[in-house]
Amino acid sequence: MQNELEKTAAVAEEAEEIRDPEAPVEVVGLKFRLTGKTYYFDPCGISVESGKFAIVETARGVEIGECVSGNHNVKEREVVRPLRPVLRIATEADIRHDAENREKETKACEICRQKIAQLGLEMSLINAEYTFDNNKLLFYFTAEGRVDFRDLVKELASVFRTRIELRQIGIRDEAKLMGGLGVCGRPFCCHSFLSDFVQVSIKMAKEQNFSLNSAKISGACGRLMCCLRYEHETYDEEIKKTPAVGCLVETANGNGVITEINPLAALVRVKLTDKPEAPKYYPRDEVKVLMTAKQRKAENAARNGAPKADDEEVSDEAEDITLTTEVTVTANPVQGAEGDASRQHPKKHFKKHRKKPPQAE
Numbered sequence: 001m002q003n004e005l006e007k008t009a010a011v012a013e014e015a016e017e018i019r020d021p022e023a024p025v026e027v028v029g030l031k032f033r034l035t036g037k038t039y040y041f042d043p044c045g046i047s048v049e050s051g052k053f054a055i056v057e058t059a060r061g062v063e064i065g066e067c068v069s070g071n072h073n074v075k076e077r078e079v080v081r082p083l084r085p086v087l088r089i090a091t092e093a094d095i096r097h098d099a100e101n102r103e104k105e106t107k108a109c110e111i112c113r114q115k116i117a118q119l120g121l122e123m124s125l126i127n128a129e130y131t132f133d134n135n136k137l138l139f140y141f142t143a144e145g146r147v148d149f150r151d152l153v154k155e156l157a158s159v160f161r162t163r164i165e166l167r168q169i170g171i172r173d174e175a176k177l178m179g180g181l182g183v184c185g186r187p188f189c190c191h192s193f194l195s196d197f198v199q200v201s202i203k204m205a206k207e208q209n210f211s212l213n214s215a216k217i218s219g220a221c222g223r224l225m226c227c228l229r230y231e232h233e234t235y236d237e238e239i240k241k242t243p244a245v246g247c248l249v250e251t252a253n254g255n256g257v258i259t260e261i262n263p264l265a266a267l268v269r270v271k272l273t274d275k276p277e278a279p280k281y282y283p284r285d286e287v288k289v290l291m292t293a294k295q296r297k298a299e300n301a302a303r304n305g306a307p308k309a310d311d312e313e314v315s316d317e318a319e320d321i322t323l324t325t326e327v328t329v330t331a332n333p334v335q336g337a338e339g340d341a342s343r344q345h346p347k348k349h350f351k352k353h354r355k356k357p358p359q360a361e
Contacts, residue, residue: 021077028072028086030056030065033129037195042083043071053090053098061131064090064098094132101130108160112139115155123147126169127177136163142174172197175221182219189226200224207235209262238263242284246293251282255290 027040028048041056048054048067055064090098108128116123123143130137137160149166156164169177172190179191190197205217205228219225239261243249247258251270259279260269268287271279291299 019076021075023076024073025076025079025083026071027074027079027083028054028067029069030054031068032063032065038068039065040074040079040083042085044085046086046089047071048086048089053095055087055090055094055132057084057087059084061135062087062133064094064132098132101132101134105130108137108139111159112152112156115152115159119149119152119155121147121149121152123149126174134162136165138165138167140167140169140173140177142169142171171221172223175219180220182225184227188220194226198226198229200226200228204228204232204235207232207239207263209260235263238266242266243268243287243289244293246296247289248291248296249287249289251280251287253280257296258287 026043028043029038029040031038039058041054046054048070050067050070052067053064054067055062057063105128108130109125112125112128116125122145123141126140126142128137128139137156139156147168153164153166175188176190176194180188182188186192200223202212202224205212205224208228208231210217210228217224217228242261242263243258245258245261249256249258249268249270251272254272254274256270256272256279258268259271261267261284262269262281266284267281268284269279269281270287
């Protein structure tokens with residue numbers, strides 16, 4: 001019997017390896033309550049329409065999700081195996097049960113906050129979530145430093161008599177779960193439609209001519225706004241076509257130095273050598289580069305007899321987004337749990353270039 005199971009497993013592994021990445025696979029796309037990400041499931045012959053709810057099997061148990069893309073084919077390489085099945089279309093009773101779970105989650109949050117206060121833990125509870133079958137209750141929280149919540153897990157397991165899971169999340173996750181309005185007046189992108197967080201850097205803000213005032217380019221979470229990424233590729237392409245700031249160029253009105261660029265409008269602002277008090281804008285195609293900014297720096301350094309050095313500046317690649325679920329501790333109502341949580345804060349990296357004093361000859 002064991003040999004037969006081993007052979008079956010080997011055949012399954014072999015089939016996994018020889019799957020054609022371009023082969024079509026029928027799937028349905030579902031979203032769940034506390035996330036904007038779309039997950040694919042095997043419809044198993046069930047027709048699921050967009051906007052309908054379905055009961056599916058997930059890695060953490062049976063869940064109810066909303067269909068955002070009905071039965072359709074995708075390429076094998078777009079599927080994350082194993083592809084879990086759709087169990088059935090949600091009934092009215094299932095939807096009522098889900099609504100009851102949400103009410104229970106509100107009460108669970110209140111109880112958990114009371115327990116946190118009683119134990120004196122330095123952590124902030126963000127949300128609670130029951131799996132559809134009530135076999136697991138998840139609590140999402142944030143904390144500034146190390147938190148030993150073993151006693152909390154035991155207390156919660158004894159109260160709710162189900163498996164308890166605590167997840168420490170980052171501040172971007174907190175904004176995604178809680179929602180709110182951004183500086184633009186619209187709901188947070190991460191809460192409304194972004195399924196994944198993308199890397200955002202100071203360089204993107206610089207390229208778009210934003211003031212590097214942190215209050216103007218940061219979201220409610222305190223990190224760089226995700227929307228800085230939206231036009232990054234366009235700016236990147238246009239900047240490659242545009243002479244850089246500091247270039248010596250020839251214009252119809254004489255030579256000058258570029259002091260500002262507008263990549264999307266394809267314009268450059270030039271400070272003319274003959275009329276420095278009246279800079280003018282020119283289409284980038286109507287100026288001719290005589291000397292790049294680096295060449296001008298090298299020439300000036302050679303003329304002054306001093307080593308070339310840049311002013312102190314923040315690295316363009318100072319990365320801002322850090323998003324990981326760092327701690328997961330689970331407990332069943334009988335065994336309890338042991339473990340602690342720790343979280344490291346993201347640190348901005350600074351690159352400093354200091355001018356060296358000229359050496360005495």
